[in-house]
Amino acid sequence: MEIFLFLGLAVFLILSPALWLRPGLHEKRRSALRVAARESGAAIRADKPPLEAVDGLVGYRWRYPQAAPGSDFTLVRDAHASDRLQEAMEGWRWRQAPLPPLSDDNERHLKEVLLALPDDALVVASAPQGLTLWWEESREAKAFEPSLRALVGLVDQLAGSGRHRK
Numbered sequence: 001m002e003i004f005l006f007l008g009l010a011v012f013l014i015l016s017p018a019l020w021l022r023p024g025l026h027e028k029r030r031s032a033l034r035v036a037a038r039e040s041g042a043a044i045r046a047d048k049p050p051l052e053a054v055d056g057l058v059g060y061r062w063r064y065p066q067a068a069p070g071s072d073f074t075l076v077r078d079a080h081a082s083d084r085l086q087e088a089m090e091g092w093r094w095r096q097a098p099l100p101p102l103s104d105d106n107e108r109h110l111k112e113v114l115l116a117l118p119d120d121a122l123v124v125a126s127a128p129q130g131l132t133l134w135w136e137e138s139r140e141a142k143a144f145e146p147s148l149r150a151l152v153g154l155v156d157q158l159a160g161s162g163r164h165r166k
Contacts, residue, residue: 033137033139033140035141036148037060040148040151041062041063042061042062043060044058044060044061045059045061045132049123050074051076051123053080056136057122057134057135057136059132059134060132060135061130062130062132062151062152063129064128064129064131064155064162069128069129069159069163070126070127070129070130070131070155070160070162071102071106071126071158071162072098072128073094073098073099073102073125073126074094075088075094075095075114075125076092076095076122077091077092077093077122077123080123081093081095089111089114092114092124098126100162103161106158106161109154110158113150113151113154116150117135117147117150118135118138118147119138120135121133121135122134122135122136126158128162131151131158133151
């Protein structure tokens with residue numbers, strides 16, 4: 001009987017590190033979310049986010065076609081923006097207004113997308129190379145699908161809205 005107890009303890013000691021390495025529920029949810037984002041054409045950015053005071057922000061970046069650069073702008077949620085920044089719409093402020101300015105249709109589409117974003121989406125930044133959403137990844141992949149579709153549509157809409165290289 002003591003031998004079985006000893007063997008059981010030995011097996012437990014051998015298997016326990018493997019159990020610690022299994023991904024938890026949070027990691028599985030985040031992994032599914034990132035897979036869905038990659039399938040929509042996004043690259044995951046874990047570099048330094050544009051907000052220094054907020055930890056844990058991850059960037060999802062969709063590229064504009066090289067021949068059709070996007071407008072250059074940065075939007076920040078009101079809760080993390082200075083009151084001195086110009087209001088873009090309720091809940092969002094321009095850290096950098098669009099250069100060149102967006103057409104009325106593009107601006108309307110941008111505002112629709114901002115309304116579809118989750119509450120932990122804190123920064124939307126566009127550069128000639130691509131559009132980046134900085135957020136804390138709070139949603140399940142299924143719940144984030146409408147926002148993903150809206151962001152992909154926005155990238156298609158804004159492609160070519162930037163300064164063209166000569």
